[in-house]
Amino acid sequence: MTENVITTDTLVVGAGQAGVAMSEHLTRLAIPHLVVEKNRIAEAWRSGRWDSLVANGPAWHDRFPGMTFPGSHPDSFVAKEQVADYFVAYADKFKAPIRTGVEVFSATRLKGRPGFRVETSQGIIEAQRIVSATGPFQRPVIPAIAPQDSALLQLHSAQYRNPEQLPDGGVLVVGAGSSGVQIADELNRAGKKVWLSVGAHDRPPRTYRGRDFVWWLGVLGLWDAAANQPGKEHVTIAVSGARGGHTVDFRQLAHQGITLAGQTEGFHQGVVAFQDNLATHIRTGDESYLALLDAADLYISRHGLDLPPEPEARYFMPDPDCMTHPVRTLNLQQAGISTIIWATGYATDFSWLKVDAFNQQNHPQHHRGVSSEPGVYFLGLPWLSRRGSTFIWGVWHDAKYIADQIAIQRQYQHYRPDDTEA
Ligand SMILES: Cc1cc2nc3c(=O)[nH]c(=O)nc-3n(C[C@H](O)[C@H](O)[C@H](O)COP(=O)(O)OP(=O)(O)OC[C@H]3O[C@@H](n4cnc5c(N)ncnc54)[C@H](O)[C@@H]3O)c2cc1C
Numbered sequence: 001m002t003e004n005v006i007t008t009d010t011l012v013v014g015a016g017q018a019g020v021a022m023s024e025h026l027t028r029l030a031i032p033h034l035v036v037e038k039n040r041i042a043e044a045w046r047s048g049r050w051d052s053l054v055a056n057g058p059a060w061h062d063r064f065p066g067m068t069f070p071g072s073h074p075d076s077f078v079a080k081e082q083v084a085d086y087f088v089a090y091a092d093k094f095k096a097p098i099r100t101g102v103e104v105f106s107a108t109r110l111k112g113r114p115g116f117r118v119e120t121s122q123g124i125i126e127a128q129r130i131v132s133a134t135g136p137f138q139r140p141v142i143p144a145i146a147p148q149d150s151a152l153l154q155l156h157s158a159q160y161r162n163p164e165q166l167p168d169g170g171v172l173v174v175g176a177g178s179s180g181v182q183i184a185d186e187l188n189r190a191g192k193k194v195w196l197s198v199g200a201h202d203r204p205p206r207t208y209r210g211r212d213f214v215w216w217l218g219v220l221g222l223w224d225a226a227a228n229q230p231g232k233e234h235v236t237i238a239v240s241g242a243r244g245g246h247t248v249d250f251r252q253l254a255h256q257g258i259t260l261a262g263q264t265e266g267f268h269q270g271v272v273a274f275q276d277n278l279a280t281h282i283r284t285g286d287e288s289y290l291a292l293l294d295a296a297d298l299y300i301s302r303h304g305l306d307l308p309p310e311p312e313a314r315y316f317m318p319d320p321d322c323m324t325h326p327v328r329t330l331n332l333q334q335a336g337i338s339t340i341i342w343a344t345g346y347a348t349d350f351s352w353l354k355v356d357a358f359n360q361q362n363h364p365q366h367h368r369g370v371s372s373e374p375g376v377y378f379l380g381l382p383w384l385s386r387r388g389s390t391f392i393w394g395v396w397h398d399a400k401y402i403a404d405q406i407a408i409q410r411q412y413q414h415y416r417p418d419d420t421e422a
Pocket residue numbers: 013014015016017018019036037038039040041042043044045049054055056057062102103104105133134135136137138179352379380381390391392393395
């Protein structure tokens with residue numbers, strides 16, 4: 001029996017923002033392609049985030065160039081469902097060839113001829129090229145130190161939805177990036193007793209001298225930075241668009257009732273140990289905050305901008321007691337903690353992509369998304385080309401570059417020596 005095989009030039013795997021952006025640029029260049037998505041378009045924004053999540057950046061910034069957020073004030077922070085709706089509407093705008101409910105199980109190089117054989121839940125696809133747009137945050141990571149204690153509810157931030165989901169009792173939130181601080185704040189406001197374990201982080205001001213920090217990062221060229229400063233490669237960034245957007249201020253969170261602690265070291269017989277580094281992490285976060293204010297002030301004076309001074313942005317609240325006398329160990333039962341939320345990030349999963357495009361640590365080998373394996377491209381990965389690569393607007397520019405590279409390769413492949421000229 002012959003196999004029913006769908007053929008296409010470029011197969012894009014995943015229809016989150018990366019897949020939609022990729023499809024737009026391939027469409028513009030008239031490159032035949034297909035996008036397959038195992039769930040729905042932009043599924044991560046619907047079912048992979050907590051209920052109250054809004055975009056971290058304002059609507060004027062966190063979008064694709066070709067469309068504004070319908071019905072949203074440009075300075076507002078759009079709710080996650082609206083973000084998902086936006087990508088559905090955007091894909092519809094140019095009739096993106098997206099097939100949802102199609103999961104890719106494996107992709108292997110064809111033998112003896114160019115291209116790839118892709119096995120999916122809906123049959124076989126053969127493609128000359130594959131763009132992996134399967135997302136930077138695929139597999140929730142819970143560190144191995146997590147206790148084996150069945151009396152505790154343990155959730156990754158990807159599974160957290162709202163305070164009502166949790167049993168009575170206190171909550172330990174591990175990780176103080178954008179997810180951890182927002183979840184801790186929400187739980188504290190809902191009346192829960194919350195401990196927040198704080199690691200290394202950067203925390204920009206939400207706004208300074210009348211401009212959102214996304215604007216400052218833009219004019220200062222920091223979104224385009226090709227790599228984070230050495231030593232800061234894995235430092236998380238604590239920002240929030242919740243309640244109209246505000247600067248993440250750990251001292252304020254503590255004064256509101258959250259107990260801050262250092263990085264979580266481990267668990268032993270119902271006792272959690274924290275490292276003695278809370279004050280260091282908070283002060284390093286302060287330094288990153290102040291560095292942005294300094295860079296903004298310098299930019300304003302150099303360019304003669306008329307933006308209102310904001311000296312109060314440099315005043316910090318007094319250090320809270322939990323910072324000056326940090327808790328080093330905590331008996332979970334005695335503290336009444338019934339839940340641990342691990343806001344400890346994500347890993348990628350390329351187990352389906354069975355090609356020679358990975359290094360010994362199993363990380364994709366690529367330059368700006370063009371992989372070491374001809375015909376394989378990656379999109380949406382952290383620092384793919386720049387700081388902005390995982391963000392909505394940044395992935396659009398990376399997709400444009402990759403589409404251009406695909407067009408260039410197609411030109412080479414279609415070249416035949418012209419035998420009409422003698
Ligand atoms: C809590 C949180 C908040 C964020 N907030 C913002 C923000 O405010 N602004 C911003 O710019 N960025 C934000 N980001 C970062 C980023 O924008 C999102 O993570 C975004 O979802 C990434 O888009 P993506 O298309 O690269 O990946 P995803 O949205 O994860 O899309 C990948 C798609 O691939 C599909 N897929 C995976 N494997 C397969 C397979 N084998 N076969 C078929 N399909 C497959 C998945 O179902 C998924 O739909 C946030 C991230 C997180 C975690």
